[in-house]
Amino acid sequence: MKIKALEIPDVKVLYPAKFDDDRGFFSEIYNKSTYEKIGIQEEFVQDNHSLSRAVGVIRGLHYQCSPFAQAKLVRVVRGTILDVAVDIRKNSETFGRWVSAEISAQAWNQIYIPKGFAHGFVTLEENTEVNYKVSARYAPELEKSIAWNDPALKIEWRISEGAVTLSDKDMQPMSFAAYCQCPDF
Numbered sequence: 001m002k003i004k005a006l007e008i009p010d011v012k013v014l015y016p017a018k019f020d021d022d023r024g025f026f027s028e029i030y031n032k033s034t035y036e037k038i039g040i041q042e043e044f045v046q047d048n049h050s051l052s053r054a055v056g057v058i059r060g061l062h063y064q065c066s067p068f069a070q071a072k073l074v075r076v077v078r079g080t081i082l083d084v085a086v087d088i089r090k091n092s093e094t095f096g097r098w099v100s101a102e103i104s105a106q107a108w109n110q111i112y113i114p115k116g117f118a119h120g121f122v123t124l125e126e127n128t129e130v131n132y133k134v135s136a137r138y139a140p141e142l143e144k145s146i147a148w149n150d151p152a153l154k155i156e157w158r159i160s161e162g163a164v165t166l167s168d169k170d171m172q173p174m175s176f177a178a179y180c181q182c183p184d185f
């Protein structure tokens with residue numbers, strides 16, 4: 001499996017092998033032992049799937065607090081996203097920095113985001129479907145949203161502010177400054 005290092009190397013983009021033949025293709029999209037060998041030693045306990053109809057849907061930036069902090073393994077089964085991970089580990093050298101990667105059905109790639117990152121994505125195509133594994137169950141009481149457009153983060157979403165669709169929850173996020181004042185994730 002090809003692995004692409006990002007500027008924060010704990011976040012990885014993976015390219016699982018895809019075997020094409022006359023019938024179509026076959027691909028191992030997750031294999032515990034293969035992923036463990038490349039350092040992804042998670043016990044994934046939940047699979048999520050979302051559809052975003054429009055271009056410019058932003059979901060994020062989300063994280064869950066301990067003891068339900070989540071590592072995520074994200075892929076796209078239809079369309080394209082720009083996926084973003086913000087380092088919210090207060091003891092990290094890269095605290096407050098972010099990385100992004102284009103993830104698409106066409107590229108057949110995945111992004112691995114460990115615990116300690118706020119995660120979000122923007123859809124770059126209509127009817128984009130995202131499928132991802134998480135290492136802790138959904139715990140809505142411990143789920144938080146940091147502002148996607150927080151000026152302290154300066155995330156390049158590749159979309160103009162007016163073209164963005166958000167959930168009600170993501171329209172009432174906390175600022176990154178507020179996160180800095182509260183306990184670590």
Ligand SMILES: Cc1cn([C@H]2C[C@H](O)[C@@H](COP(=O)(O)OP(=O)(O)O[C@H]3O[C@@H](C)C(=O)[C@@H](O)[C@H]3O)O2)c(=O)[nH]c1=O
Pocket residue numbers: 048050059060062063072119120121137138167169
């Ligand atoms: C995340 C989640 C949501 N839900 C429900 C709650 C709500 O009624 C509906 C939609 O939830 P949300 O608006 O939170 O969905 P969404 O904005 O897509 O949330 C997701 O965003 C991406 C970026 C992530 O990283 C995920 O971890 C998750 O936070 O689905 C679950 O039942 N289980 C789950 O694990």
